[in-house]
Amino acid sequence: MSRKRSRYLFYIPLLLMAAFYLIPMYVMLATGFKAFDEVNLKTMWNLPSGIHFDNFIAAYEKLAPHLWNSLNVVIPAAIISSILGSLNGYVLAKWKFRGADTIFPLILFGMFIPYQSILIPLVEFMNRIGLYGSLPGLVLTHVVYGIPITTLTFRNYYASIPKELVEAARIDGAGMMQIYRSILLPISLPSFVVVLIWQFTQAWNDFLFAVVLTGSSNWPITVALNNMAGSQIIAWNVQMAGSLIAALPTLLVYIFLGRYFLRGLMAGSLKG
Amino acid sequence: MMRYRKEKWQSFLLVLPSILAIAVFVYGFIAWTMRVSTSAWKGLLPDYTWVGLKNYIDLFSDQRFMVDIRNTLIFTVVFMVGCLVVGFFNAYLLDQGLRGENFFRSLFLFPMAISYIVTGVVWRWLMNPALGSRLSGLNLLFDKLGLDFLINKWHTTPGWGIAFIAIPAIWQMSGYTMALYLAGLRAIPDELREAARVDGASEIQIYRHIIFPLLRPVTLSAMVILGHMSLKVFDLILAVAGKQLSLDVPAIYMWQTTFDGYFFGRGGAISILLLLSVAVLIIPYLIYTLKSEPEI
Amino acid sequence: MKSKKLAMSVLALLVVFSILLTACGQAAPAPATEAPAAPQTEAPAATEAPAAKKQVEVFSWWTGGGEAAGLDAMIVVFNKKYPDIEFINAAVAGGAGTNARSVLATRLQAGDPPDSWQGHAGQELIGTYVKANQLEPLNFLFEQEGWLKVMPETLIPLISANGNIYSVPVNIHRANVLWYNPAILEANKIAVPTTIDEWFKAMDALKAAGVETPLALGEQWTVMHLFETVLLGTLGPEKYNALWDGTLAWNDAEVTKALDNFKKILEYTNSDAASLTWQDAAQLVVNGDAAFNVMGDWAEGYFKELKKAPRTEFGWAPVPGTAGTFQFLSDSFVLPVGAKNRDAAIAWLTVCGSKEGQDAFNPVKGSIPARSDADKTLYDEYLQSAMDDWAKDIVVGSLTHGVVANDSWKTEINDALGIFLTDKDTAKFQAALQTACESSGPCSK
Incomplete structure (x- = not known):
């Protein structure tokens, strides 16, 4: 009885935490609807005087062409690196060749390099293989730097699958790829969801690689968004509206797929 | 047996593309950076004159770099502890099986979806440290709510400003630790708790002796992820506070010295030191996890 | 049967990602439907047909507000004068050009310089690009266009090195x-x-x-x-x-x-x-x-x-x-050594230094022209006072x-x-x- 009532007390901290997470969103929304001369640090908590959709329209017009570029980069990058991660994870968990236990940490280490420090060799390399300035070059970069985390995720997931399952299949005469296809892949969906969401978000939000690797005609949305703020005088209201537009796809992914993300985590994927 | 050997080869070939890619994109580029870090390169054109460890030695008498190290340490500690505590707290709340769990879970998770390019400006406003008649941001909110004791100078607090920069970072990443902990809590069988309760253990004792120890691997892996993020923190600080020494970190120094000042040698040295510190953090962890897992 | 499978896998493994993708495509349930689409959608971007038209790629950090509007106004002038040259606006934003300059630095490292780029007139250009022999002197252009007569005498030494002028100033801002x-x-x-x-x-x-x-x-x-x-x-x-x-x-x-x-x-x-x-x-x-x-x-x-x-x-x-x-301080444009489209770049610089170009750019951007013969009526009260000072004051340069x-x-x-x-x-x-x-x-x- 008292246990039940005390459960309602949990809503107090929950709502407080919710406020903490929502405050920045409130400011963005409120500012996004304000007129330029209404934007003032002192009155940032005030609601806008009216609903000015023109900020959103103005921002959308500038960002729209780049939305498509982003999708063209992010979707293939997320899918390819997930598939590679899955294959790597499968091999490194179940088909350890000699040196596999050395290779794995070496691959993993790639996750930790500070990307700012490798920009120059990266540009040189891309230039040499003829992918500099193009979207495929950016896709390749995201794929490669995504391999460590996807490999880690899948390897840990596959490692938790009993080896008897694989051995039984081998005794039945199944080959390596066959076992992957018929046994591991069907149960990999939770991990795929986690990794796809993760990679999608990473690549979508990337600015650094995008700005140095692509030319003006194929800039992704983060570069375009940053360029909106590129004047000496920044229209914060339009900027905030643009920020919301740029964040929308990843936000939607998290809102609608968040539960699968969590389920994937619970299936042991990101547990290290 | 024949088939077995063939499949070992096959398995190696399967990961070969990834290995090659990583070899170039990670180790090749690191090697290049190392070479630059031992050169006298300053200015736009490459200058590979060998200077040995001079760039490294100079850094350790460089006052700015000393500030960076201190800032990174403070940031890392606050960020990690903050994410773990807030994340666990949220997971604990959500683990109660309350109505609306889905909603709150999405809410706690969503900041992960947004980049600092998007939220940086908002945080800059929220953490505006002006006092007196120009009170704004969160300070103004505290004032209106009668929470005046919370009003502070945020990231302009002398000496400790960097600790406040961790707040937006915690805002963004605590959803991740929440998810990990929630997954961890849900994985703990109810029977364990029930058994402990039957034995007369208090809730606090249950957490201390049963749940926390079981969550330790989760905490450890979260710490590694968060730790390397905090060593590399870069765009958050630029977005919230711009480039200024009091909030400087190695990644920003590296960027500024290389691309604003063309000190490529020094920039390379900072990169390598950053990498080394990341390695110090994660190599023991990798060894630990690889050793502790059962043979597959 | 088995050898066929082996052949397939080996093929899949030895070549690039896309082939790997199709090889496992049949197996991967969720991504399979989208995966093959990926390379196709990229293809058009990669093979964008090169225009037969002459091009000039101009790099700047003018991406928003009055700067971008001013640049656009100057591009209109350019297009009118040189209708056969296509203007490619490669502007990258970043606080006072920091991001832009990192991008430029990586492009120069990669041996892919734009045809002309923006830089603050003075040592920022001279100390970096002139020192690295990346820029052509522009004395010939200044003489040919008569700019030496219409730009302040004290300005020229500040944008020169060893008697050579290396950039065309478009606008002037006052720091003090x-x-x-x-x-x-x-x-x-x-x-x-x-x-x-x-x-x-x-x-x-x-x-x-x-x-x-x-x-x-x-x-x-x-x-x-x-x-x-x-x-x-x-x-x-x-x-x-x-x-x-x-x-x-x-x-x-x-x-x-x-x-x-x-x-x-x-x-x-x-x-x-x-x-x-x-x-x-x-x-x-x-x-x-x-x-x-x-x-x-x-x-x-x-x-x-x-x-x-x-x-x-x-x-x-x-x-x-x-x-x-x-x-x-002044935003100016340069001519790189070995510009891919040198003639087009010179055409752009000619517009940058022209009265018409400067009067198109500056009233919109909110700065004054580097030339002293501009049409004053186009400028507002503050800018007119700054133009008076520019014509008579001692000129010194900004550090920041x-x-x-x-x-x-x-x-x-x-x-x-x-x-x-x-x-x-x-x-x-x-x-x-x-x-x-x-x-x-x-x-x-």
Whole structure:
């Protein structure tokens, strides 16, 4: 009885935490609807005087062409690196060749390099293989730097699958790829969801690689968004509206797929 | 047996593309950076004159770099502890099986979806440290709510400003630790708790002796992820506070010295030191996890 | 059967990602449907048909606001004059061009320079690109177009090295402007200060009258901006110039005095400076929260956007001690050695230096033309006053905006300034400034 009532007390901290997470969103929304001369640090908590959709329209017009570029980069990058991660994870968990236990940490280490420090060799390399300035070059970069985390995720997931399952299949005469296809892949969906969401978000939000690797005609949305703020005088209201537009796809992914993300985590994927 | 050997080869070939890619994109580029870090390169054109460890030695008498190290340490500690505590707290709340769990879970998770390019400006406003008649941001909110004791100078607090920069970072990443902990809590069988309760253990004792120890691997892996993020923190600080020494970190120094000042040698040295510190953090962890897992 | 499978796998493994993708495509349930689509959608971007038209790719950091609008106006002029050349606008934003310059640096490393790029006229270009032999001298263009006659004599040496001119200045901004709130000064019966000592007195009086922030300040680059104007105000133009050409040492007693002034001035500034952009800081003045702000004259464009009236809601004067001196900065364009489209690049530069081009760009951007023969009626009240000063004042260069010091020197000064802001130790600051000049500037040990 008292246990039940005390459960309602949990809503107090929950709502407080919710406020903490929502405050920045409130400011963005409120500012996004304000007129330029209404934007003032002192009155940032005030609601806008009216609903000015023109900020959103103005921002959308500038960002729209780049939305498509982003999708063209992010979707293939997320899918390819997930598939590679899955294959790597499968091999490194179940088909350890000699040196596999050395290779794995070496691959993993790639996750930790500070990307700012490798920009120059990266540009040189891309230039040499003829992918500099193009979207495929950016896709390749995201794929490669995504391999460590996807490999880690899948390897840990596959490692938790009993080896008897694989051995039984081998005794039945199944080959390596066959076992992957018929046994591991069907149960990999939770991990795929986690990794796809993760990679999608990473690549979508990337600015650094995008700005140095692509030319003006194929800039992704983060570069375009940053360029909106590129004047000496920044229209914060339009900027905030643009920020919301740029964040929308990843936000939607998290809102609608968040539960699968969590389920994937619970299936042991990101547990290290 | 024949088939077995063939499949070992096959398995190696399967990961070969990834290995090659990583070899170039990670180790090749690191090697290049190392070479630059031992050169006298300053200015736009490459200058590979060998200077040995001079760039490294100079850094350790460089006052700015000393500030960076201190800032990174403070940031890392606050960020990690903050994410773990807030994340666990949220997971604990959500683990109660309350109505609306889905909603709150999405809410706690969503900041992960947004980049600092998007939220940086908002945080800059929220953490505006002006006092007196120009009170704004969160300070103004505290004032209106009668929470005046919370009003502070945020990231302009002398000496400790960097600790406040961790707040937006915690805002963004605590959803991740929440998810990990929630997954961890849900994985703990109810029977364990029930058994402990039957034995007369208090809730606090249950957490201390049963749940926390079981969550330790989760905490450890979260710490590694968060730790390397905090060593590399870069765009958050630029977005919230711009480039200024009091909030400087190695990644920003590296960027500024290389691309604003063309000190490529020094920039390379900072990169390598950053990498080394990341390695110090994660190599023991990798060894630990690889050793502790059962043979597959 | 088995060998077939092996062949398939080996094929899959040996070649690139896309083939790998299709090989497992049948197996992967969820991604399979989308995966094959990926390379197809990329294809058009990769094989964009090269236009038969001549092109000129111009790199700048003008991506928004008045700058972008001004650039667009200049592109219209360009297209009219050279309809057969396609203009490719490769603008990248980033605080005072930092992101843009990193992108440019990586492009130059990769041997893929744009046909022309923006740079602050002066040492920022000379110390970096001229030193690396990346730029062609433009004397021929200046002579051919008669620009030497219409640009101020004192400007030319500041944008030249060894007698060669390396960039075409499009616009001029003034750095040493003191913006003030006329109402606050009036209410406290304070005249606009003309010397640094008067400035101190004025700010003391304001503080005594309860004005919390006599001088508004923003993030670190705005502090450097203030620093250079105080240097100029204390030393005067000749000695200020002497600091940059190495004839006056940084450990000179006069510099000590300037640093003391600077330290004292910082005491009148807002404590939250580090968290404010230049816009936030300038806004304090027009909102009545601060009396003064030192900022370049792009602030005027911002005040206008805030719908504030000149003279009544904001006033301007040279920074105390700098009357008669015009501390300038200029956006300019260059001709790289080995430009892919050299003729087209020269065509662009011709527009940049032309009266028509400058009069198209500057009224929109809110700056004055580098030429002294521009059509004054196109410009607003403040800009007209700046044009008068530009024509008659002594011209000196800005540090923060790349005129007087090369990038390496500037970052070293910036580091020293950052440390000074935390410990306020002028002696150490001065020593660090001397060291910076020795390691990256013209001072010899």
